[in-house]
Amino acid sequence: MPQISFNSPVGALTIFEFDGQIVSLDWGFVEDMETSPVLDEAKSQINAYFAQKLTRFDLPLAPGGTxxxxxxxxxxxxxxxxxxxxxxxxxxxxxxxxxxxxxxxxxxxxxxxxxxxxxxxxxxxxxxxxxxxxxxxxxxxxxxxxxxxxxxxxxxxxxxxxxxx
Known part of the structure; x- marks a missing residue:
């Protein structure tokens, strides 16, 4: 499963993607990173959010649940x-x-x-x-x-x- 880790003002974050959609965001770093265009865009948008340059995320999310x-x-x-x-x-x-x-x-x-x-x-x-x-x-x-x-x-x-x- 593609995942990317990076530092943020609230700690290290790891975003996971499955089938072109974001399925999870966790705190902490993973060693084996495998990026994708969706993950790169998610990282970019999260960094823009923390820089106060983004007010709404526009990403394909698939959280899974009831x-x-x-x-x-x-x-x-x-x-x-x-x-x-x-x-x-x-x-x-x-x-x-x-x-x-x-x-x-x-x-x-x-x-x-x-x-x-x-x-x-x-x-x-x-x-x-x-x-x-x-x-x-x-x-x-x-x-x-x-x-x-x-x-x-x-x-x-x-x-x-x-x-x-």
Whole structure:
């Protein structure tokens, strides 16, 4: 299976291709690399994303999963750069309004993070939730910060509550 590894601001990444489509993105390096035009384009687009010169990926993705997971992953791809959605929002879009826990599971099983932007999915109230990528929440926060999303905005004194003090 063709694969290519390279360094990024969130660590070493390896992208895997099967039959002309991206099937996986993992953290770490592989020794035996075999590139392809699709992998070269994926690397180029990811580097452009980190350089803040790309706002939407345009790559053939084939994550493989259940129909519900596919619906959730497709909805994630529609979240614009610099914006977020909640697990509940995606549950509604995927046709299961009460399925926010299942959305969380789909996020955790996303085989192509960054390209399928599960880092843009938050828990109710803007809490970060989880992140399955290497580095966990630190990586999620770094990706959102790159996109201009501040998970922890500084509150003005007039906005603080008794719980904040």
């Amino acid at each position: 129909p519900f997971q596919a619906a959730v992953w497709a909805a994630m791809c529609d979240i614009p750069l610099g914006q977020t959605a909640t697990y509940q929002d995606l549950a509604r879009i995927a046709g299961s309004p009460k399925g926010f826990r299942a959305v969380g599971m789909a996020c955790g099983k996303n085989p192509i993070p960054i390209l399928i932007p599960c880092h843009r999915v938050l828990a109710t109230g803007g809490k970060p939730g989880g992140y399955s990528g290497d580095g966990g929440l630190e990586t999620k926060e770094a990706l959102l910060k790159l996109e201009g999303v501040d998970l922890y905005p500084v509150k003005k004194a007039s906005q603080q509550t008794a719980f904040d003090l």
